[in-house]
Amino acid sequence: MVKRVMAAAAAAMMTVTCLAGCGGGKQAKDADEKIKIFSGYLGNMTVGDDNSPIYKTLHEKLGIEIEPMSSNTNSNDAATKLNVLLASGEVPDIFVSSGVDINNRQYTQWIKEGIVLPLSDYSKDYPNIDNKLKQFDDLKALEEGKHYFLPIYSYEGNNETVGSSCTWIRKDWLKKLNLEMPKTTEDFIKVATAFAQNDPDGNGQNDTTGYSFSKVYGFPYDLFDTRYNRFKKVDGKWEPEIVSDNMKEALKAFQKMYNSGAVDREFVIGPSCEDKFISGKAGMIGGKGMWYDDMYEKFKAAYPDKNPEDMFCIMDDITNTSGYVRGNGQDNYYLMTAVSGVSSEAKQKKSMKLLDYLLSDEGLKLMRYGVEGVDYEEKDGKITRTVPNDEKTGRQKKMAAVDSVAALKSLVTWDSLFMYDDEPFKERRLEYSKHAIERDSKFPNPLRYLKLDEEKISNVKKKELETYFFETATNMIINNEDIDSGFEKMKQEWYKRGGTAYVEEINAKAKEAGL
């Protein structure tokens, strides 16, 4: 017995020793040379010991070596890990974060502590970075007058504001109920009500809803010319739209639609809208035109004997209650890339060089198509990809699936309009996306770049005000309370709870900025 136990103990010790060998021996040796990159979007990127032609090309062209520091694809996990790394003093040479969209205190602290490099101070030597920062010049107002973060742009071009949303509608239901495609807010309510009450699926049951959305924020407030997170200039003063008369009208319509079933009564619990749309429980949902192929394939799989194109389509733009189509302009970037301010000068230069290259046409082509002669052939300017097909789709694999290093593209762009030639519905998806960009780019948030004083109105307080508003509004809608009187009470309370300071601060900062 004793021998057996001793043998087991010895085996355990050997296991521990073997596992210790799994530690980063080689890493430690090369650690000083390699550019450490932290991003939650590197997927399964592996470098160094694999046969990545892209990595070899990068190494030859830029003379750099890379060490990915994370495979986290969950933004919360990535943020947690980044915070731990920075707090531990282990600042990655290049890292992706929410940048100026985290909260004033945190990124201002990073700037103060020198954790992030002022990119605009060095960008004259890196023309592609310089150009990109100029496109987002307004961001400097939030970053102490300099650019510390490189926005990871969504769409090519010079737009600072873009959009991507659309509304999917059941075409077959419109046809069955003999309804026209809605063009105005009034039409929209009429169609939604008909979808809820006139048995569009013909199953004899009252089990459908008109428009499904998740949480109270998802209601289409734009159709009533209002948004909960915007301000409107009225008689020279910026007024919050969240407590505007238009919002009151929107909530009244919301309540009416809730009572008739025209909007999803489960909105509070956050239903799976897409499932409801495909399974024939909802007639309209929000979405993105770029994902038309995805929706098409889902319908095809759910209804193999039907043509998906006869079943759904994108709804036309709706003219709102003020008589125009109101878009919802969004920033043409998501997340931001920073270069460590505490790395050695040599590493900072290499990091800048890498980002500059990725932003160049040549770099983008490398990330999209890989290496010429290996992943594609080019003749007379025409690119013919030679990568293998994906077994399931029968189409050629995307670059990141062929060479994981192509994921480096996500340090500078999401390249959201780019598609390979063999991608399904390419032209149509492009058309939908471009339309959304054109529509929404006309509606930027004019106060987007005001840096508010945290002491006067903090992000937490702003969130509290929004939460108060929506909780009260939801209760009024669900309990069928009178909106007219309830809204006035709620408005007064909103101002009392901090809204007054918020509006004052917005107006003071807008005045300073000449808005």
Next chain:
Amino acid sequence: MKRSLGEKAFNVFNIIFLAICALIMIYPFYFVVIRSVMPYQELVQSKLTLWPKSFTFESYKAILGYKYITSGFLVTVMLVVCGVPLTLAGNLMFAYGLTKRDLPGRAFINAFITIPMFVGGGLIPGYLLIKNLGLINSWLSIILPAFMSTYYLVVSRSFFESIPTELEESAMLDGASYLTIFIRIVIPLSLPIITTIALFSAVNRWNGWYNAMLYLNDKNKWPLALVLRDILINNNTSDMAADNRDSMFMMEENLKMATVVVSIVPILIIYPFIQKYFTKGMMLGAVKS
């Protein structure tokens, strides 16, 4: 023995009540299993079906063919196989030592191990420690922090204290050392607590993802729980299809359900075999005469 009508009615009520409770417990798992093999066409109908019209095992095929699930599974098995014996060896020996009244500094050691139970070291110092030990991106960063546990120590110490000291004294009279007593007397008498700690430790290691998320940069080294979290929380089935979201979408729901089944089944299989010891261990550790 003849039972009265009241007793019979009480029994019938009990049976019905417990059957309903059992059903409530079993149904979610049954739901998950059924949804994992239900074809997409039926799945999107969103009906609560007790039995699907047809079955598909595509999701299981996809999961078992997904390299991160396979590697994650192997990593987790390795973590359990290596980690549990280490945890047992460390905690049991330490706890046994603490039962000896003549152990020098016993009160100090007791306080030393109890304080971290209430006041932890914190995330950043923990990360710095692992980093300075050179264990970032090494499996040891997952194994070692869970090596010792105050909870296991306290439970096993209480258990050892319940073993009659006369047994040890008689062994000592026969010339046995502390090690011999521990191995030949204490261990064989402590199967319930050993099984309990082994099970706790195994389940913790099987389900653990947080440390792996912090310390392991290479996805190939991720344990199963983190891979599953990646799939379930992030809805990240795209990576599974090697960046071809459209080829996998139809199985997203099946995939999620199937991943849950795959992760639960191994632990579920172990439970019945050690349940006897497990219950006993919990009870014995709880009361000290």
